[in-house]
Amino acid sequence: MNMEPVGTPVPVAEPQGKDVGSSPERIMSEAGNTTDKKPHSSDPLKETPVQDKEEDKPAGLEPPVDWFEPLEEDDNDEVESLAGESEMSVSGAGSEKNHLKVHKFQQPRRKRSSPEEGWDVWPILGDGWKRKEVIRRSGSSIGQKDVYYISPKGDRVRSRVELTSVLEGVDLSTFEYKSGRFIPGGVPPTRVRIRAKRKIPESSSSESSFVERGEGTDTPDSLHRLTPNLGPKTVPSQPTVWLAQSTVVIPTQQYEYPPAEKEIKLPLPSSSRALPLPSINGDISSEENTLVCSRCGISFTGTWYDKQRKRPFCPTCWAASKTKVHPMVRFRKSPGSGGFVPQQPYNEIPDTFEDCLSFQSEVTDSQHLSLKSSDTENFSINVDIDDDDDMSTDDDDDMNWNPEMTSADSLSYELNVRNHQSSMQSNHLDFELNGLPDRVPHTSSDNNNSELDQLSRLDAEKLHADRHGPKCGEEDDDEDDDYYEEEEEEEEDELPIITQIFSMADSQVSSGVDSENQLMKLLQALRSTVMPILWYAILVNGPQLQIIQCSKQSNLTDAIVLIDPGFCYQVTVQKQPLLPTHPLYDKYPAHLTSATEVVNLLLGLEEYVVCQGLPPKDPLLRTGPIILERASTCDFLVKKKVSICSNCRALQGL
DNA sequence: GCCAACGTTGGC
DNA sequence: GCCAACGTTGGC
Secondary structure (H helix, E strand, O other): OOOOOOOOOOOOOOOOHHHHHHHHHHHHHHHOOOOOOOOOOOOOOOOOOOOOOHHHOOOOOOOOOHHHHHHHHHHHHHHHHHHHHHHHHHOOOHHHHHHHHHHHHOOOOOOOOOOOOOOEEOHHHOOOOEEEEEEOOOOOOOOOEEEEEEOOOOOEEOOHHHHHHHOOOOOOOOEEOOOOEEOOOOOOOOOOOOOOOOOOOOOOOOOOOHHHHOOOOOOHHHHHOOOOOOOOOOOOOOOOOOOOOOOOOOOOOOOOOOOOOOOOOOOOOHHHOOOOOOOOOOOOOOOOOEEEOOOOOOEEEOOOEOOOOOOEOOHHHHHHHOOOOOOOOEEEOOOOOOOOEEEOOHHHOOOOHHHHHHHHHHOOOOOOEEOOOOOOOOOOOEEOOOOHHHHOOHHHHHHHOOOOOOOOOOOOOOOOOHHHOOOHHHHOOOOOOOOOOOOOOOOHHHHOOHHHHHHHHHHHHHHHHHHHOOOOOOOOHHHHHHHHHHHHOOOOOOOOOOOOOOEOOOOOOOOHHHHHHHHHHHHHHHHOOOOOOOEEEEEEOOOEEEEEEOOOOOOOOOEEEEEOOOOEEEEEEOOEEOOOOOHHHHHOOOEOOEHHHHHHHHHHHOOEEEOOOEOOOOHHHHHOOOOOEOOOOOOOEEEOOOOOOHHHHHHHOO
């Protein structure tokens, strides 16, 4: 069998084909341990339907599919929980809500996968060997990959040292533990750890004391595990680099998954629990968790640490610092601050509009905006003054994160930020509207498939670009000058209190991380700004800023202002883009480069209502969901006093 | 009590 | 600063 993973990004002279297949015999022969070529009879995994999945997977990159299945279930549960929570709260059933919240946060902090899950047969070490990769899904070391092996005898190996101990006599100098392969040229010498015993923590009454655990004794693990006492191996040279950090991993098949090694997740680590938690009123304790990015120097709020060094990075610089970055990070702003704390990844964005809003409700900011109801009929948003749960334990959030992204789980938005930054059309978070309230008029185009919808948007974007000049990302320096002028011409008389004015005036509009950084700054500015009621800004993949009207009671339910890295914007209503000819676009700058401009636009939007479209012609149809029709040229947004756009009205008269 | 998962240390 | 090694926690 060819063990060479397809698509291995780096040429590695690893065991190939039959050589690989013969490796076990060779190894076991050298080890003098060939008597038991079968999995040990007591092997707890013998019933496991193991499969050799390696031929399609780059070593060290293969998605640990099976291991995350439990989390997927959790994710589903989570969504259901949220939905249930919302439904409960619609009737003001706070108790139920609390109950559900309790339920939610009583989810285990860790999820143990089944011991049988995820093991691959690993004949490269000999018959009966199995290997498993586990990517840490939470904690400060999230994204770190642990590799375990199980010997035919059932010995669990979790380090090279232990493996060496088990395979005593086997030359593992060329064996790369993490990838599980033999590397011609060898691998670096094993590090020798002479680890001092941890001192007894003082006054540790709440936890089992060191004495109780038995100082100087081995843990249960080490009793049954291997206690290697091997010195360092000397190997001739550096190993072949398996995964160039800058290499863009070519996804195999349709499977895309977050790069395991550099996934980021920024919970409040256990050691960081002294970090302030937001208070109910939005104040923050004196030790506000405002950090200075160690790279770019900007201030931000959150816990964006290098996973082991705890070095603070702002979200953007984190992304920039890692070639492979977890593409699914959302941000939650700490109350009273202008920064963000990391949130669950985008792969948790529900795929219904309500759920999306529910998702958004977790992106709680100083407004303590909490969406309590996703009931499809009576969707409402209330100010949640008891939001501590939501803001507190990231451990809970941890459980919501499923780093695996199967194709089936891939929602309709693009997940990989970095790979699609230049693709404007992919920036849209395509809300699924399947669960839209019945009372909300749908257009006939709602029935269109996403491709058509996408085309529709593209057309609109093109028209928009025609109208407003170069498409975003195509701006030249003159465009930047325009931004500046627009900023200066702003009127603030009618605005709510603006606590921070953000301008891209002196910022270059460019692609890539810089663009995302600029969007981030705008997002930050928006979150420091008193927004028109129940408008809420989030940063989504693309990157793209989305300012969403969250309230179903608003005239602008399901309206979204989309701002792309070039600060071009587009207004969508119920997923439908306003035609570029919409008069709204004439009133406001073609680019929204400041929080003030955004707020201005939102205030202007508030003067509109959603076109009511055409009522059903056949009253009998009213027994079912009321589906209103609209003219294909519906304006979607009409002045309040109009209620129906001229195009729909004309259609009605036909 | 086992052990998967995560935290922490310290060699490099 | 990285990350292998292994200590520790907590779910089961």
